[in-house]
Amino acid sequence: MLSLLICLPVIGSALLFALPEKYVRLGALTVSGLSLLWTAWLFTQYDMTDLGFQFTEHLTWLPALGLNYTLGLDGLGLLMVGLNAFLGWIAIYTTAADVERPKLFYALMLIVSGAVAGAFLAQNFLLFFFFYEVELVPLYLLISIWGGEKRGYAATKFLLYTALSGALILAGALGMVWLGEAANFDYETLTQIDLSVSYQVLLLVPLLFGFGIKIPLIPLHTWLPDTYVESSTPVAILLGGVLAKLGTYGLLRFGFSLLSDGWQVLAPGLAVWGSITVIYGALVAIAQQDIKRMVAYSSIGHMGFILLGAAAGNTLSLSGSIAQMASHGVILAILFALVGIIEKKVGTRELSALNGLMNPIRGLPVISALLVMGGMASAGIPGLINFAAEFIVFQGSFRQFPAQTLICVIGTGLTAVYFVILLNRTCFGRLDNERAYFPKVTIGEKMPAYVLAVVIVVLGLQPGWLLRWGEPTAVRIIIPTTKVEAATEQPAIASLSPEVLLQ
Amino acid sequence: MTATLIKPTLPPSTHPFADIIHRLEAGGSMLPDTPENLKQIIGIYKAYAVPMDFYWRDLLYIGEQVFLNPLPFFKYFISKEYLQRPNDYACANCSPLILRGEAVVHPELMYFIEKGEAGRKLPKIMHHLWHGRVNMEFAEACMRSMFWHKDINPRFNDYLYTDTYKAAADKAIRAYFKRNPVMMGLYKLFPEMFLEKVRELSYYANLGLFWEVMAPVFFEMSDIYDEGGFAGVPDAMDFLVNGIFAVAGRPIYHHAYINGECFEIIPKSAGFTWLYEAALPYVEAIFYRTAPFRGTKSYNAQAKQVPAEQQNFHYGILYADLFPVGSAGIPPTLLMQDMTHFLPDYLLETYQEHGRGEDDLLNQVGVTFQRSMYNVTSAVIQALRCALLYPLDDTNPEHLKANREFFEQNLDRFTRPEARLKEIQKQKYR
Numbered sequence: 001m002l003s004l005l006i007c008l009p010v011i012g013s014a015l016l017f018a019l020p021e022k023y024v025r026l027g028a029l030t031v032s033g034l035s036l037l038w039t040a041w042l043f044t045q046y047d048m049t050d051l052g053f054q055f056t057e058h059l060t061w062l063p064a065l066g067l068n069y070t071l072g073l074d075g076l077g078l079l080m081v082g083l084n085a086f087l088g089w090i091a092i093y094t095t096a097a098d099v100e101r102p103k104l105f106y107a108l109m110l111i112v113s114g115a116v117a118g119a120f121l122a123q124n125f126l127l128f129f130f131f132y133e134v135e136l137v138p139l140y141l142l143i144s145i146w147g148g149e150k151r152g153y154a155a156t157k158f159l160l161y162t163a164l165s166g167a168l169i170l171a172g173a174l175g176m177v178w179l180g181e182a183a184n185f186d187y188e189t190l191t192q193i194d195l196s197v198s199y200q201v202l203l204l205v206p207l208l209f210g211f212g213i214k215i216p217l218i219p220l221h222t223w224l225p226d227t228y229v230e231s232s233t234p235v236a237i238l239l240g241g242v243l244a245k246l247g248t249y250g251l252l253r254f255g256f257s258l259l260s261d262g263w264q265v266l267a268p269g270l271a272v273w274g275s276i277t278v279i280y281g282a283l284v285a286i287a288q289q290d291i292k293r294m295v296a297y298s299s300i301g302h303m304g305f306i307l308l309g310a311a312a313g314n315t316l317s318l319s320g321s322i323a324q325m326a327s328h329g330v331i332l333a334i335l336f337a338l339v340g341i342i343e344k345k346v347g348t349r350e351l352s353a354l355n356g357l358m359n360p361i362r363g364l365p366v367i368s369a370l371l372v373m374g375g376m377a378s379a380g381i382p383g384l385i386n387f388a389a390e391f392i393v394f395q396g397s398f399r400q401f402p403a404q405t406l407i408c409v410i411g412t413g414l415t416a417v418y419f420v421i422l423l424n425r426t427c428f429g430r431l432d433n434e435r436a437y438f439p440k441v442t443i444g445e446k447m448p449a450y451v452l453a454v455v456i457v458v459l460g461l462q463p464g465w466l467l468r469w470g471e472p473t474a475v476r477i478i479i480p481t482t483k484v485e486a487a488t489e490q491p492a493i494a495s496l497s498p499e500v501l502l503q
Numbered sequence: 504m505t506a507t508l509i510k511p512t513l514p515p516s517t518h519p520f521a522d523i524i525h526r527l528e529a530g531g532s533m534l535p536d537t538p539e540n541l542k543q544i545i546g547i548y549k550a551y552a553v554p555m556d557f558y559w560r561d562l563l564y565i566g567e568q569v570f571l572n573p574l575p576f577f578k579y580f581i582s583k584e585y586l587q588r589p590n591d592y593a594c595a596n597c598s599p600l601i602l603r604g605e606a607v608v609h610p611e612l613m614y615f616i617e618k619g620e621a622g623r624k625l626p627k628i629m630h631h632l633w634h635g636r637v638n639m640e641f642a643e644a645c646m647r648s649m650f651w652h653k654d655i656n657p658r659f660n661d662y663l664y665t666d667t668y669k670a671a672a673d674k675a676i677r678a679y680f681k682r683n684p685v686m687m688g689l690y691k692l693f694p695e696m697f698l699e700k701v702r703e704l705s706y707y708a709n710l711g712l713f714w715e716v717m718a719p720v721f722f723e724m725s726d727i728y729d730e731g732g733f734a735g736v737p738d739a740m741d742f743l744v745n746g747i748f749a750v751a752g753r754p755i756y757h758h759a760y761i762n763g764e765c766f767e768i769i770p771k772s773a774g775f776t777w778l779y780e781a782a783l784p785y786v787e788a789i790f791y792r793t794a795p796f797r798g799t800k801s802y803n804a805q806a807k808q809v810p811a812e813q814q815n816f817h818y819g820i821l822y823a824d825l826f827p828v829g830s831a832g833i834p835p836t837l838l839m840q841d842m843t844h845f846l847p848d849y850l851l852e853t854y855q856e857h858g859r860g861e862d863d864l865l866n867q868v869g870v871t872f873q874r875s876m877y878n879v880t881s882a883v884i885q886a887l888r889c890a891l892l893y894p895l896d897d898t899n900p901e902h903l904k905a906n907r908e909f910f911e912q913n914l915d916r917f918t919r920p921e922a923r924l925k926e927i928q929k930q931k932y933r
Binding site for chain 2: 436
């Protein structure tokens with residue numbers, strides 16, 4: 001059942017080469033759409049009362065290596081798989097109709113989507129690592145072939161950083177199995193190992209740095225602005241919207257969940273790390289002159305909230321972090337989609353050259369309006385998707401880390417600052433007569449942004465629909481597997497349930 | 504291209520717009536002579552003339568019939584008499600014959616008044632509320648601009664404060680409010696307020712009489728172009744120059760009709776003429792100055808974004824930034840909206856091929872209007888040069904120098920950063 005989410009895009013990507021070129025886009029959209037529909041069906045079948053993994057699949061693959069083909073879904077995984085399928089379809093839809101070498105492009109996009117789904121579904125650490133590495137190659141090609149002016153540099157930097165990230169994660173995984181004397185890399189097996197706190201701290205270090213590169217956390221972030229900026233719009237949507245979540249997902253699934261005692265030791269430092277990431281991302285975003293780079297740094301800042309929530313480690317903060325992962329993905333996707341349209345129509349991303357796009361006739365008024373909404377959503381304005389997620393992270397983390405939380409609250413204020421700068425310079429002011437001959441934005445070009453905007457508003461008005469998926473996982477990963485039953489009975493955690501809070 | 508009419512006996516101009524100065528000296532226009540420019544300006548003259556045919560009728564209707572109606576809700580619903588009023592300057596009404604063509608209301612205007620944008624007969628009020636109407640707000644903004652920039656029409660303006668004028672106005676006011684004791688009481692309490700209102704109505708008449716001439720001029724230009732009559736932009740400008748001189752001496756007056764009796768508030772015998780008391784003040788007030796209009800761009804007077812001196816106002820169509828809709832001095836959107844209903848097919852096709860076609864039609868119409876008004880301004884400058892200075896083919900270097908100084912002085916006003924003279928030199932500006 002879950003394998004279909006991996007197989008469908010991979011087989012689909014192969015079939016694209018058999019299609020005539022004019023049908024390739026339609027074919028890719030169909031394959032991606034089927035994955036999305038299948039994911040939607042999984043959402044309908046998911047049992048909220050069952051805190052364990054559902055739809056599990058197991059196949060012994062290489063017992064000598066401890067590598068098993070074990071798939072499963074909990075709330076966190078389901079939400080991430082949903083995000084991947086949704087943004088994968090959006091990214092393919094956003095692709096320009098005249099993209100060069102369309103067969104290869106769409107095939108690579110589908111392979112990335114399939115590999116990322118595999119990583120989110122894998123319940124074997126080595127299998128996770130396998131999928132984590134598999135998506136690297138198609139992404140490298142997507143950046144280096146269809147990227148911007150400095151695509152070669154950006155792609156190489158991305159490859160080196162992510163390869164190093166993979167190596168550190170593999171080191172962590174191997175260390176966990178060897179030191180814990182586990183029989184294999186299966187998640188269920190790893191939850192049973194008993195490691196001393198010092199070993200846990202030791203193993204968390206490579207995992208934190210490995211996943212920290214992917215997220216990215218400062219100072220491991222230097223690959224991100226170049227990569228995001230040089231990537232084409234659909235690839236940037238995948239990178240920012242989905243790929244970055246592999247880092248936070250891995251950290252929660254294999255770091256926090258499996259090495260919880262060590263995590264508690266490092267938690268205050270992680271909270272500081274998260275808050276510094278938030279402030280740094282926001283301040284550097286303020287200084288940017290390129291709107292795509294500004295969005296890229298905004299992404300870094302917002303990932304800090306997720307780390308803060310994870311560091312606090314209670315049900316509430318974790319639920320917020322999980323919701324933040326989804327909201328961050330959707331917001332980043334709409335921002336990259338809009339920035340991509342602006343760049344395509346106006347021919348520049350420079351703040352100094354952009355102005356007056358809100359002009360009702362000669363500007364890009366709808367795109368500007370959506371950009372205003374995206375900026376507001378990113379700044380955590382109530383009624384939009386990010387508000388509930390950020391609020392719950394703060395609510396959950398304030399008890400443990402009040403200072404770090406307050407710093408992050410300031411970070412949300414700074415988010416508003418750079419978005420006001422962006423919107424003020426880009427959308428408002430006088431349209432420059434020299435360059436105000438932009439082509440019209442077609443309804444097809446606007447469609448992805450419309451869809452994302454609807455999601456942002458609907459989940460902003462009804463945040464329970466987003467938060468409900470993360471809560472069971474939050475409970476589960478605090479005290480994994482066998483202790484789940486006991487954990488759900490704890491009144492202290494249950495009283496902090498976001499469902500309760502939002503009523 | 505325009506043939507050079509004079510042998511260059513002067514050194515080249517060092518003015519920032521030297522090329523344009525040389526073009527004017529050669530008998531050309533500020534607008535470059537290209538077939539595209541000719542097509543655009545003639546097309547827009549036609550599209551402008553149709554609503555203008557309504558503007559002048561309604562302005563005269565308001566000045567002469569609505570007069571001081573304290574609740575002038577229906578001032579834009581002109582009477583049949585004024586809608587059918589023969590144009591005094593067209594056809595056989597004009598002696599000597601200046602302009603050919605019919606003197607009656609333009610058929611496209613009649614069709615639009617009857618069927619509006621909806622293209623079907625509806626009660627007038629429905630057309631009005633659904634904007635299927637000619638927007639008189641533009642015409643009134645022009646009138647107010649002429650009224651407000653008093654220094655540009657000194658003779659006419661001074662007359663409005665003479666005892667003769669006051670007496671005539673007083674007579675008309677008393678006749679109008681004869682059966683209205685409330686308004687008569689107010690008149691006794693605030694006589695200056697009523698007099699000022701009558702002065703404004705005199706400007707209604709002034710502008711109405713000015714446009715009564717311009718509408719058939721533009722119609723005829725369109726007809727000549729359709730017959731292949733104009734060889735280039737200078738030809739079109741020359742037609743305007745000749746037209747200006749032909750009707751220069753026509754009287755400007757203000758008559759009010761109260762209960763069928765004519766009150767000559769400004770009689771024809773006052774000696775005000777079309778060129779000096781209407782055309783020249785109109786160009787200065789509307790093309791150059793007007794007033795800041797709060798459209799999508801707002802002006803902050805306290806932040807000194809609005810000049811303290813009226814002569815420093817430069818918000819007219821020659822300076823208007825038409826890209827942010829509604830930011831120019833006059834409300835150009837309403838005029839452009841009016842013109843879009845009457846665009847000739849060839850111009851509509853041009854707009855479809857550029858920019859965003861239908862979607863930015865108002866902008867494209869606005870830019871074309873700006874081009875056409877630069878041509879009209881060129882005609883005025885050439886007419887003034889003709890009246891005050893020397894022929895372009897004069898052989899006396901001193902005379903040519905005087906002509907050049909005159910042209911340079913006029914073009915100095917376009918060295919301001921807001922002026923669009925530079926832009927209209929490029930065909931890309933649309």
